[in-house]
Amino acid sequence: MNTLIKDVQLEGKTTNILIQDNVFKTIGEVSNVKIDKTIDAKNKAIIPAFYNLHCHAGMNILRGYCEDLPLFDWLQNIWKREAELKAEDIYNGTRLAILEMIKSGTVFFADMYWHHKEIVRAVNDMGVRCDVGVCYMDRLSQMEKNENDDFIKNFSKENNPLITVSPAPHAIYTCSEELYRHCYELAKENSGFMQTHLAETISEVNDCEKNTRLTPVQYLNSLGVLDDKTIAAHCVHFTEKDAEIFAEKQSVAVHNPCSNMKLASGVFKIGLMKEKNVRMTLGTDGCSSNNNLSMIEEMKFASLLAKVSNQKPDILTAEQVFEMATINGAKAYNINAGKIMEGMLADCILVDLNNERMTPNYNTIYNIVYSADSSSIDTVICNGRVLMENHHVENEEEIIEIAKNYAKK
Numbered sequence: 001m002n003t004l005i006k007d008v009q010l011e012g013k014t015t016n017i018l019i020q021d022n023v024f025k026t027i028g029e030v031s032n033v034k035i036d037k038t039i040d041a042k043n044k045a046i047i048p049a050f051y052n053l054h055c056h057a058g059m060n061i062l063r064g065y066c067e068d069l070p071l072f073d074w075l076q077n078i079w080k081r082e083a084e085l086k087a088e089d090i091y092n093g094t095r096l097a098i099l100e101m102i103k104s105g106t107v108f109f110a111d112m113y114w115h116h117k118e119i120v121r122a123v124n125d126m127g128v129r130c131d132v133g134v135c136y137m138d139r140l141s142q143m144e145k146n147e148n149d150d151f152i153k154n155f156s157k158e159n160n161p162l163i164t165v166s167p168a169p170h171a172i173y174t175c176s177e178e179l180y181r182h183c184y185e186l187a188k189e190n191s192g193f194m195q196t197h198l199a200e201t202i203s204e205v206n207d208c209e210k211n212t213r214l215t216p217v218q219y220l221n222s223l224g225v226l227d228d229k230t231i232a233a234h235c236v237h238f239t240e241k242d243a244e245i246f247a248e249k250q251s252v253a254v255h256n257p258c259s260n261m262k263l264a265s266g267v268f269k270i271g272l273m274k275e276k277n278v279r280m281t282l283g284t285d286g287c288s289s290n291n292n293l294s295m296i297e298e299m300k301f302a303s304l305l306a307k308v309s310n311q312k313p314d315i316l317t318a319e320q321v322f323e324m325a326t327i328n329g330a331k332a333y334n335i336n337a338g339k340i341m342e343g344m345l346a347d348c349i350l351v352d353l354n355n356e357r358m359t360p361n362y363n364t365i366y367n368i369v370y371s372a373d374s375s376s377i378d379t380v381i382c383n384g385r386v387l388m389e390n391h392h393v394e395n396e397e398e399i400i401e402i403a404k405n406y407a408k409k
Protein backbone atom coordinates (compact mmCIF):
# COMPACT_ATOMS: atom_id res chain seq x y z
CA MET A 1 0.00 0.00 0.00
CA ASN A 2 1.47 3.36 -1.08
CA THR A 3 0.01 6.58 0.30
CA LEU A 4 1.24 9.90 -1.03
CA ILE A 5 0.90 13.01 1.11
CA LYS A 6 1.17 15.74 -1.50
CA ASP A 7 2.35 19.35 -1.03
CA VAL A 8 2.56 19.11 2.73
CA GLN A 9 4.51 21.52 4.95
CA LEU A 10 7.26 19.86 6.91
CA GLU A 11 9.20 22.20 9.20
CA GLY A 12 8.16 25.19 7.10
CA LYS A 13 8.99 23.72 3.66
CA THR A 14 6.57 22.25 1.12
CA THR A 15 7.32 18.64 0.20
CA ASN A 16 5.83 15.26 -0.70
CA ILE A 17 5.88 12.24 1.58
CA LEU A 18 5.45 8.63 0.54
CA ILE A 19 4.17 6.19 3.12
CA GLN A 20 4.83 2.61 2.08
CA ASP A 21 2.76 0.22 4.17
CA ASN A 22 3.54 1.43 7.69
CA VAL A 23 6.73 3.50 7.26
CA PHE A 24 7.77 6.88 5.89
CA LYS A 25 9.55 5.61 2.76
CA THR A 26 10.45 8.86 0.97
CA ILE A 27 10.43 12.51 1.93
CA GLY A 28 10.93 14.75 -1.12
CA GLU A 29 10.53 13.78 -4.76
CA VAL A 30 8.41 10.68 -5.26
CA SER A 31 8.54 9.11 -8.72
CA ASN A 32 8.05 5.75 -10.46
CA VAL A 33 5.79 4.43 -7.73
CA LYS A 34 2.23 3.23 -8.11
CA ILE A 35 0.20 5.33 -5.69
CA ASP A 36 -2.86 3.72 -4.06
CA LYS A 37 -4.07 6.77 -2.17
CA THR A 38 -3.24 10.46 -2.45
CA ILE A 39 -3.88 12.97 0.31
CA ASP A 40 -3.93 16.55 -0.92
CA ALA A 41 -2.15 18.34 1.90
CA LYS A 42 -2.04 21.88 0.56
CA ASN A 43 -2.29 24.27 3.53
CA LYS A 44 -1.56 21.45 5.93
CA ALA A 45 1.50 20.84 8.08
CA ILE A 46 2.72 17.38 9.07
CA ILE A 47 3.85 16.77 12.64
CA PRO A 48 4.35 13.61 14.75
CA ALA A 49 1.27 12.21 16.46
CA PHE A 50 0.88 12.11 20.25
CA TYR A 51 1.60 9.26 22.71
CA ASN A 52 -0.55 9.40 25.82
CA LEU A 53 1.45 7.56 28.47
CA HIS A 54 -1.23 7.34 31.15
CA CYS A 55 -4.95 6.81 30.72
CA HIS A 56 -7.94 4.88 32.03
CA ALA A 57 -9.87 4.94 28.78
CA GLY A 58 -12.94 3.05 30.00
CA MET A 59 -13.58 5.83 32.52
CA ASN A 60 -14.78 8.04 29.71
CA ILE A 61 -18.21 6.69 30.45
CA LEU A 62 -17.92 8.42 33.88
CA ARG A 63 -17.00 11.83 32.47
CA GLY A 64 -18.46 14.47 34.77
CA TYR A 65 -19.97 11.89 37.16
CA CYS A 66 -18.47 13.20 40.38
CA GLU A 67 -16.49 16.38 40.82
CA ASP A 68 -14.49 18.58 43.17
CA LEU A 69 -13.36 16.03 45.78
CA PRO A 70 -9.87 15.14 47.13
CA LEU A 71 -8.25 11.99 45.65
CA PHE A 72 -9.26 9.45 48.30
CA ASP A 73 -12.91 10.57 48.61
CA TRP A 74 -13.08 10.79 44.85
CA LEU A 75 -11.66 7.27 44.45
CA GLN A 76 -14.25 5.87 46.89
CA ASN A 77 -17.08 7.39 44.82
CA ILE A 78 -15.62 6.27 41.51
CA TRP A 79 -14.84 2.72 42.71
CA LYS A 80 -18.47 2.30 43.82
CA ARG A 81 -19.75 3.30 40.40
CA GLU A 82 -17.05 1.34 38.57
CA ALA A 83 -18.10 -1.85 40.33
CA GLU A 84 -21.43 -1.59 38.48
CA LEU A 85 -19.86 -1.27 35.05
CA LYS A 86 -20.19 -4.28 32.77
CA ALA A 87 -17.90 -5.45 29.97
CA GLU A 88 -20.02 -3.76 27.30
CA ASP A 89 -19.84 -0.45 29.21
CA ILE A 90 -16.05 -0.62 29.22
CA TYR A 91 -16.05 -1.32 25.50
CA ASN A 92 -18.29 1.68 24.85
CA GLY A 93 -16.28 3.94 27.16
CA THR A 94 -13.00 2.88 25.59
CA ARG A 95 -14.28 3.43 22.06
CA LEU A 96 -15.44 6.92 23.06
CA ALA A 97 -12.01 7.57 24.60
CA ILE A 98 -10.18 6.40 21.49
CA LEU A 99 -12.44 8.50 19.29
CA GLU A 100 -11.58 11.52 21.41
CA MET A 101 -7.88 10.68 21.27
CA ILE A 102 -7.84 10.25 17.50
CA LYS A 103 -9.70 13.55 17.09
CA SER A 104 -7.01 15.29 19.12
CA GLY A 105 -4.09 13.59 17.36
CA THR A 106 -3.20 10.73 19.71
CA VAL A 107 -2.27 7.35 18.22
CA PHE A 108 -1.04 5.51 21.32
CA PHE A 109 -2.21 5.26 24.89
CA ALA A 110 -0.93 3.38 27.91
CA ASP A 111 -4.13 2.20 29.54
CA MET A 112 -4.79 0.86 33.02
CA TYR A 113 -8.20 -0.62 33.70
CA TRP A 114 -10.52 -3.61 34.01
CA HIS A 115 -12.24 -5.86 31.41
CA HIS A 116 -9.08 -6.09 29.30
CA LYS A 117 -10.66 -8.16 26.54
CA GLU A 118 -13.05 -5.29 25.88
CA ILE A 119 -10.19 -2.81 25.73
CA VAL A 120 -8.36 -4.98 23.21
CA ARG A 121 -11.59 -5.25 21.20
CA ALA A 122 -12.04 -1.46 21.15
CA VAL A 123 -8.37 -0.87 20.22
CA ASN A 124 -8.64 -3.43 17.41
CA ASP A 125 -11.78 -1.74 16.11
CA MET A 126 -10.31 1.76 16.16
CA GLY A 127 -6.80 1.06 14.80
CA VAL A 128 -4.63 2.85 17.37
CA ARG A 129 -1.66 1.56 19.37
CA CYS A 130 -2.07 0.62 23.02
CA ASP A 131 -0.30 -0.84 26.00
CA VAL A 132 -3.17 -2.55 27.77
CA GLY A 133 -2.25 -2.27 31.45
CA VAL A 134 -3.88 -5.09 33.41
CA CYS A 135 -4.75 -3.59 36.78
CA TYR A 136 -3.78 -5.42 39.97
CA MET A 137 -4.74 -4.61 43.56
CA ASP A 138 -4.60 -6.63 46.79
CA ARG A 139 -8.37 -6.50 47.00
CA LEU A 140 -8.76 -8.68 43.88
CA SER A 141 -9.57 -12.33 44.66
CA GLN A 142 -6.97 -14.99 43.83
CA MET A 143 -9.21 -16.08 40.98
CA GLU A 144 -9.24 -12.57 39.53
CA LYS A 145 -5.46 -12.32 39.85
CA ASN A 146 -5.06 -15.66 38.08
CA GLU A 147 -7.34 -14.48 35.28
CA ASN A 148 -5.19 -11.37 34.93
CA ASP A 149 -2.03 -13.49 34.81
CA ASP A 150 -3.51 -15.76 32.15
CA PHE A 151 -4.65 -12.83 30.06
CA ILE A 152 -1.13 -11.39 30.04
CA LYS A 153 0.55 -14.74 29.38
CA ASN A 154 -1.81 -15.73 26.58
CA PHE A 155 -1.85 -12.46 24.68
CA SER A 156 -0.08 -12.85 21.39
CA LYS A 157 1.39 -10.06 19.30
CA GLU A 158 0.14 -11.96 16.26
CA ASN A 159 -3.40 -10.85 17.15
CA ASN A 160 -2.41 -7.21 16.71
CA PRO A 161 1.18 -5.94 16.52
CA LEU A 162 0.04 -2.50 17.71
CA ILE A 163 -0.91 -3.86 21.15
CA THR A 164 1.18 -4.87 24.14
CA VAL A 165 -0.33 -6.23 27.35
CA SER A 166 1.41 -5.45 30.63
CA PRO A 167 0.82 -5.83 34.34
CA ALA A 168 -0.19 -2.61 36.10
CA PRO A 169 -0.03 -2.78 39.90
CA HIS A 170 -2.28 0.15 40.79
CA ALA A 171 -0.21 1.92 43.49
CA ILE A 172 1.82 1.27 46.64
CA TYR A 173 -1.23 1.94 48.83
CA THR A 174 -3.32 -0.72 47.06
CA CYS A 175 -0.65 -3.35 46.29
CA SER A 176 1.59 -5.34 48.63
CA GLU A 177 5.29 -5.96 48.22
CA GLU A 178 4.53 -9.50 46.99
CA LEU A 179 2.07 -8.23 44.42
CA TYR A 180 4.61 -5.74 43.02
CA ARG A 181 7.23 -8.48 42.78
CA HIS A 182 4.75 -10.80 41.10
CA CYS A 183 3.79 -8.13 38.55
CA TYR A 184 7.42 -7.31 37.85
CA GLU A 185 8.28 -10.95 37.17
CA LEU A 186 5.23 -11.28 34.96
CA ALA A 187 6.31 -8.16 33.05
CA LYS A 188 9.79 -9.56 32.45
CA GLU A 189 8.34 -12.81 31.09
CA ASN A 190 5.97 -10.97 28.75
CA SER A 191 5.94 -7.43 27.26
CA GLY A 192 8.66 -6.21 29.62
CA PHE A 193 6.64 -3.14 30.62
CA MET A 194 5.02 -2.45 33.96
CA GLN A 195 2.76 0.50 34.71
CA THR A 196 1.97 1.97 38.11
CA HIS A 197 0.85 5.15 39.87
CA LEU A 198 3.66 6.63 41.96
CA ALA A 199 4.20 9.47 44.45
CA GLU A 200 0.91 11.08 43.43
CA THR A 201 -0.10 12.68 46.73
CA ILE A 202 1.69 13.85 49.86
CA SER A 203 -0.34 11.44 52.01
CA GLU A 204 0.94 8.53 49.90
CA VAL A 205 4.50 9.70 50.64
CA ASN A 206 3.85 10.27 54.35
CA ASP A 207 2.21 6.86 54.84
CA CYS A 208 5.01 5.14 52.95
CA GLU A 209 7.67 6.89 55.03
CA LYS A 210 5.83 5.99 58.22
CA ASN A 211 5.59 2.32 57.25
CA THR A 212 8.91 1.75 55.51
CA ARG A 213 11.11 4.77 56.32
CA LEU A 214 11.47 5.13 52.57
CA THR A 215 9.87 7.39 49.96
CA PRO A 216 7.60 5.60 47.44
CA VAL A 217 10.36 5.62 44.81
CA GLN A 218 12.99 4.32 47.25
CA TYR A 219 10.52 1.70 48.45
CA LEU A 220 9.87 0.36 44.92
CA ASN A 221 13.60 0.49 44.25
CA SER A 222 14.21 -1.57 47.38
CA LEU A 223 11.83 -4.20 45.95
CA GLY A 224 13.91 -4.31 42.76
CA VAL A 225 10.98 -3.46 40.50
CA LEU A 226 12.27 -0.31 38.78
CA ASP A 227 13.94 -0.41 35.38
CA ASP A 228 13.78 1.21 31.93
CA LYS A 229 10.40 -0.39 31.23
CA THR A 230 8.72 0.91 34.39
CA ILE A 231 6.13 3.51 33.42
CA ALA A 232 5.15 5.55 36.48
CA ALA A 233 2.23 7.97 36.40
CA HIS A 234 2.19 11.28 38.31
CA CYS A 235 5.63 11.25 40.06
CA VAL A 236 4.63 14.50 41.76
CA HIS A 237 6.37 14.29 45.15
CA PHE A 238 9.91 13.35 44.15
CA THR A 239 12.95 14.13 46.29
CA GLU A 240 16.37 14.73 44.77
CA LYS A 241 17.32 11.16 45.59
CA ASP A 242 14.10 9.83 43.98
CA ALA A 243 14.92 11.66 40.74
CA GLU A 244 18.47 10.28 40.84
CA ILE A 245 17.13 6.73 41.23
CA PHE A 246 14.73 7.22 38.32
CA ALA A 247 17.52 8.59 36.14
CA GLU A 248 19.87 5.77 37.05
CA LYS A 249 17.22 3.10 36.41
CA GLN A 250 16.06 4.93 33.26
CA SER A 251 12.47 4.56 34.50
CA VAL A 252 9.83 6.66 32.77
CA ALA A 253 7.99 9.43 34.62
CA VAL A 254 4.59 10.40 33.23
CA HIS A 255 3.56 13.97 33.93
CA ASN A 256 -0.23 14.37 34.31
CA PRO A 257 -0.66 18.10 34.93
CA CYS A 258 -4.45 18.36 34.49
CA SER A 259 -5.22 15.47 36.81
CA ASN A 260 -2.68 16.66 39.40
CA MET A 261 -4.20 20.14 39.38
CA LYS A 262 -7.79 18.96 39.40
CA LEU A 263 -7.31 16.55 42.30
CA ALA A 264 -5.02 19.11 44.00
CA SER A 265 -2.27 16.48 44.23
CA GLY A 266 0.65 18.86 43.80
CA VAL A 267 3.10 20.18 41.23
CA PHE A 268 5.45 17.96 39.22
CA LYS A 269 9.03 19.17 39.79
CA ILE A 270 10.05 19.83 36.23
CA GLY A 271 13.29 21.65 37.17
CA LEU A 272 14.49 18.77 39.33
CA MET A 273 13.51 16.14 36.74
CA LYS A 274 15.33 18.05 33.99
CA GLU A 275 18.41 18.60 36.13
CA LYS A 276 18.66 14.89 36.95
CA ASN A 277 17.86 13.79 33.37
CA VAL A 278 14.76 11.78 34.25
CA ARG A 279 12.92 10.40 31.21
CA MET A 280 9.76 12.51 31.03
CA THR A 281 6.58 11.85 29.10
CA LEU A 282 3.05 13.19 29.20
CA GLY A 283 -0.34 11.62 29.89
CA THR A 284 -3.92 12.74 30.39
CA ASP A 285 -4.90 10.27 33.13
CA GLY A 286 -8.53 9.10 33.13
CA CYS A 287 -11.22 11.32 31.86
CA SER A 288 -12.94 11.62 35.23
CA SER A 289 -9.95 13.48 36.66
CA ASN A 290 -9.19 15.66 33.65
CA ASN A 291 -12.01 15.76 31.99
CA ASN A 292 -10.79 15.17 28.47
CA LEU A 293 -8.02 13.23 26.78
CA SER A 294 -6.50 15.99 24.69
CA MET A 295 -2.71 15.88 24.62
CA ILE A 296 -2.80 19.37 23.09
CA GLU A 297 -4.35 20.73 26.29
CA GLU A 298 -2.04 18.60 28.38
CA MET A 299 1.02 20.15 26.72
CA LYS A 300 -0.27 23.66 27.33
CA PHE A 301 -1.15 22.99 30.97
CA ALA A 302 2.22 21.28 31.57
CA SER A 303 4.06 24.23 30.16
CA LEU A 304 2.00 26.92 31.91
CA LEU A 305 2.05 25.11 35.26
CA ALA A 306 5.85 24.76 35.04
CA LYS A 307 6.26 28.45 34.17
CA VAL A 308 4.05 29.82 36.93
CA SER A 309 5.25 27.47 39.67
CA ASN A 310 8.90 28.21 38.91
CA GLN A 311 8.36 31.81 37.79
CA LYS A 312 10.60 31.00 34.84
CA PRO A 313 9.18 31.27 31.30
CA ASP A 314 11.74 28.94 29.73
CA ILE A 315 11.62 26.17 32.36
CA LEU A 316 9.57 24.03 29.96
CA THR A 317 9.60 25.34 26.39
CA ALA A 318 7.09 24.51 23.65
CA GLU A 319 9.68 22.31 21.94
CA GLN A 320 10.47 20.43 25.14
CA VAL A 321 6.85 19.73 26.07
CA PHE A 322 6.13 18.73 22.46
CA GLU A 323 8.94 16.15 22.69
CA MET A 324 7.47 14.82 25.94
CA ALA A 325 4.15 14.31 24.15
CA THR A 326 5.63 12.74 21.03
CA ILE A 327 9.05 11.10 20.69
CA ASN A 328 9.67 10.60 24.43
CA GLY A 329 6.43 8.64 24.69
CA ALA A 330 7.17 6.54 21.61
CA LYS A 331 10.69 5.78 22.88
CA ALA A 332 9.37 4.77 26.29
CA TYR A 333 7.53 1.91 24.57
CA ASN A 334 10.26 1.16 22.03
CA ILE A 335 8.02 2.34 19.18
CA ASN A 336 10.20 3.55 16.29
CA ALA A 337 8.12 6.68 15.80
CA GLY A 338 7.73 10.23 17.06
CA LYS A 339 9.52 12.03 14.22
CA ILE A 340 8.71 12.55 10.55
CA MET A 341 11.76 10.79 9.14
CA GLU A 342 12.42 8.25 6.39
CA GLY A 343 12.45 4.74 7.83
CA MET A 344 10.37 5.59 10.88
CA LEU A 345 6.88 4.25 11.49
CA ALA A 346 4.22 6.36 9.82
CA ASP A 347 2.42 7.89 12.81
CA CYS A 348 1.52 11.49 12.09
CA ILE A 349 -0.97 14.33 12.13
CA LEU A 350 -1.88 16.78 9.39
CA VAL A 351 -2.66 20.15 10.92
CA ASP A 352 -5.07 22.46 9.11
CA LEU A 353 -3.23 25.74 8.48
CA ASN A 354 -6.50 27.41 7.51
CA ASN A 355 -7.83 26.81 11.01
CA GLU A 356 -8.23 30.08 12.92
CA ARG A 357 -6.17 28.81 15.85
CA MET A 358 -3.24 28.04 13.55
CA THR A 359 -3.23 31.49 11.92
CA PRO A 360 -0.84 33.19 11.41
CA ASN A 361 1.64 30.34 11.44
CA TYR A 362 5.02 31.79 12.42
CA ASN A 363 5.90 28.52 14.12
CA THR A 364 3.75 25.38 13.90
CA ILE A 365 4.96 23.92 17.22
CA TYR A 366 4.23 27.17 19.12
CA ASN A 367 0.74 27.20 17.66
CA ILE A 368 0.12 23.54 18.40
CA VAL A 369 1.27 23.81 22.03
CA TYR A 370 -0.20 27.19 22.99
CA SER A 371 -3.11 27.81 20.63
CA ALA A 372 -4.50 24.74 18.87
CA ASP A 373 -7.36 22.45 19.83
CA SER A 374 -8.82 19.34 18.21
CA SER A 375 -10.45 21.41 15.49
CA SER A 376 -6.97 22.29 14.22
CA ILE A 377 -6.28 18.64 13.36
CA ASP A 378 -7.49 17.43 9.98
CA THR A 379 -5.93 14.01 9.46
CA VAL A 380 -4.48 11.33 11.75
CA ILE A 381 -2.39 8.41 10.52
CA CYS A 382 -1.32 5.50 12.71
CA ASN A 383 1.10 2.86 11.44
CA GLY A 384 0.43 4.00 7.87
CA ARG A 385 -3.35 3.73 8.20
CA VAL A 386 -5.54 6.81 7.92
CA LEU A 387 -7.77 6.90 11.03
CA MET A 388 -9.19 10.36 10.48
CA GLU A 389 -9.52 12.45 7.33
CA ASN A 390 -11.26 15.83 6.94
CA HIS A 391 -11.76 15.67 10.71
CA HIS A 392 -14.00 12.60 10.43
CA VAL A 393 -13.48 9.20 12.07
CA GLU A 394 -15.34 6.12 10.88
CA ASN A 395 -18.44 5.35 13.01
CA GLU A 396 -18.03 8.45 15.18
CA GLU A 397 -21.76 9.27 15.13
CA GLU A 398 -22.65 5.78 16.40
CA ILE A 399 -20.00 5.88 19.16
CA ILE A 400 -21.30 9.22 20.44
CA GLU A 401 -24.94 8.17 20.24
CA ILE A 402 -24.28 5.09 22.42
CA ALA A 403 -22.24 7.07 24.97
CA LYS A 404 -24.89 9.79 25.32
CA ASN A 405 -27.37 7.27 26.74
CA TYR A 406 -25.24 6.62 29.81
CA ALA A 407 -25.99 9.96 31.44
CA LYS A 408 -29.69 9.44 30.73
CA LYS A 409 -29.58 6.02 32.51
Ligand SMILES: [Zn+2]
Nearest residue numbers: 197233285286
Ligand atom coordinates in the same frame (compact mmCIF):
# COMPACT_ATOMS: atom_id res chain seq x y z
ZN1 LIG B 1 -4.29 7.16 36.79
